[in-house]
Amino acid sequence: MxxxxxxxxxxxxxxxxxxxxxxxxxxxxxxxxxxxxxxxxxxxxxxxVPSKTLIATAELMTDVAGARELAVSLGESADSTGPVTVDLARVNxxxxxxxxxxxxxxxxxxxxxxxxxxxxxxxxxxxxxxxxxxxxxxxxxxxxxxxxxxxxxxRTTPEARPDGERILTWEQVYDLTELPEHLIVVGSGVTGAEFASAYLALGVEVTLVSSRDRVLPGEDADAAAVLEEVLTRRGMHVLGRSRMAAVARDGDTVTVTLTDGRTVQGSHCILAVGSxxxxxxxxxxxxxxxxxxxxxxxxxxxxxxxxxxxxxxxxxxxxxxxxxxxxxxxxxxxxxxxxxxxxxxxxKKVSSNVFTAPEIATVGWSQQAVDRGEIQANQVTLPLAGNARAKMQGVRDGFVKLFCRPATGIVVGGVVVAPRASELIHPVSIAVAQSMTADQLAQAFTVYPSISGSVAEAARRLHRV
Known part of the structure; x- marks a missing residue:
């Protein structure tokens, strides 16, 4: 039976x-x-899926913003209808x-x-x-x-209750039909940084309220520093060491009160304070x-x-x-x-990505763990500014960082800060998952020119370090 x-x-x-x-x-x-x-x-x-779909539009706007450097003019001819704009209702x-x-x-x-x-x-x-x-x-x-x-x-608090219209959780933003005039994002972790970066690229004035001294406190410090420098250069207001005490709405105005008594006013607020x-x-x-x-x-x-x-x-x-x-x-x-x-x-074999502009992808052991002595590792950091493909694409910000064990050369971690870093981290993830050495990673062919070539170059620099 x-x-x-x-x-x-x-x-x-x-x-x-x-x-x-x-x-x-x-x-x-x-x-x-x-x-x-x-x-x-x-x-x-x-x-x-929704947030990365929104970010796909933001990525295009980031590319458009860099078009002039690549000798492309948009919305500047005599018969032009104006600059490139985003229809948020259609996007959502x-x-x-x-x-x-x-x-x-x-x-x-x-x-x-x-x-x-x-x-x-x-x-x-x-x-x-x-x-x-x-x-x-x-x-x-x-x-x-x-x-x-x-x-x-x-996560919400009694002092900051979403109303689904102007005070929003990250699940409620897709009902917006018009771009905010001034968006305040409370929380500088992955979710907060992604929405702040996306709306900044869409042409919105953005203030990011961070309770820590930098954005993305849980990510690689060097990567977070690059992102914060890029975001502030593009016009974002980053309020470090600023903890939210309350969020209130009065008509079309949202006021975020900080624990030190300061206030920030905007048209909308996204709460990204955990789950x-x-x-x-x-x-x-x-x-x-x-x-x-x-x-x-x-x-x-x-x-x-x-x-x-x-x-x-x-x-x-x-x-x-x-x-x-x-x-x-x-x-x-x-x-x-x-x-x-x-x-x-x-x-230690999980790869992850922060979908900001630029993206931050990581896998394996972190810089923080190395600095704390949790693992002994050699490392190399290779800026993208010297990469030929990056120069062609007008990419100046970002780097590839690799960690390997001193005695064996086995790759145990890596960080990529670049456009599409989520794709570029994959060879490093394979190396970590399969306990490959830096030499093995370096000897795999890469296309020239390519930004992924910097992964192989970083691995080559770890030879006999």
Whole structure:
């Protein structure tokens, strides 16, 4: 008599959830994915896909701003209608349509692979079941394994409540139909820096309120310094060591009050002050699942929670809030539970990118870790100003930085600051993931001229350092 199929229930349809569903189905499990807001989650519908679509328009505007240096004149002829402008209503319509299209694509893939998608809100009913509230009532799903992938939401405070019109979270900006006259961005982490950079490129006056002494306090200090210099050169007002106390609206004016009593006035404000996990009402106590002080679900490196048979992936774990990490956590969870080959999550092999102008991409061990003595490493930093392709494209700002172990020359980390750094970091990511030496990285052919040639050149400079 054939064995009954293994039942896997996934709560949350973001990257951690839908990628886990695809893996589980591939390995022969019967999979139900419970989703309340749309397949793809916030990554597809309100965060990564929308923000990077908006940034794609901003990137084009950045290129346009540098056109004169490349001997191109725009909007300056006698019969010209004026300078290049942005229609924000059309931009945001495109943003939302692309997000819906991507969600639909994922939904079709899940359906093709046999994953049942159940629209509703799920909560644990012990470690072996999920109660789902749907439009038709309540249904209990028995499960051999449960994966929680419920994500996180923008953090707000009683002193700074979004109204969805002029005081906004990063999920609410896509309803704007006109460019703000003066945008205040509160928070200089990745999200704040990306929106500040994007709207600056779109022609908006931007003030960035940073509680730290520099933008991107969690990123490579040299990279952050380059970005801040570029942003201020382009006209952004950066208020360092300035902590927000309150945000208030009076008609068309938004006032941000700082803890030292100063005020900043603008037409709109984006709050980018962190995230909180979507774990309330999830029934964690009923299954005996541990959370940390921030409410994030505690998991190990194969995505297990403290309850047997219950896994968690993505932003609700707070491990590293990237869509790529969420997806890998979800895959690892299913590989582990269903007995496939699996390697525990290794954060030292995760590549990440800040989609500012220029972009900042990183992988592996950081400068901060080297400076603290957590790892011994040789390093080299190669400015892009000497790269032939960069000169052709009018690129002056940025660099390639590589780290390698002193005795073996194995590449253990890198930073790229450049246009499209998200693409340029890939050879460094491969070197880190495969424990390649700097010599091996250097000896791979690159195209001449190319900005990626600076990666190979930096590796060559690490020979016998």
């Amino acid at each position: 054939p064995a009954s199929p293994t039942h896997v229930v996934i709560v949350g349809g973001g990257p951690g959830g839908y990628e886990a569903g695809l893996v589980a189905a591939q390995l022969g499990a019967e999979v139900t994915l419970v989703d309340s807001d749309g397949v793809g989650g916030s990554a597809v519908l309100t965060d990564c 319509a495109r943003v939302k349509q692309l997000a819906r299209d991507q969600s639909d694509d994922i939904g079709r893939r899940l359906e093709k692979e046999g994953v049942r998608v159940l629209r509703g809100r799920g909560r644990l009913d012990g470690p072996d079941g999920v109660l789902v509230t749907t439009a038709d009532g309540e249904e209990r799903l028995a499960a051999d394994a449960v994966l929680l992938a419920t994500g996180a939401a923008p 909180v996990p979507n774990t309330a009402g999830l029934g964690l106590d009923s299954a005996g699942i541990d959370t940390d002080d921030g409410g994030f679900v505690v998991v190990d490196r194969v995505s297990r929670t403290s309850a047997r048979g219950v896994y968690a992936a993505g932003d609700c774990t707070g491990v590293l809030m990237l869509a790529s990490v969420a997806a890998m956590q979800g895959r690892i969870a299913m590989w582990h539970f269903l007995g496939d080959a699996v390697s525990p999550l290794d954060l």
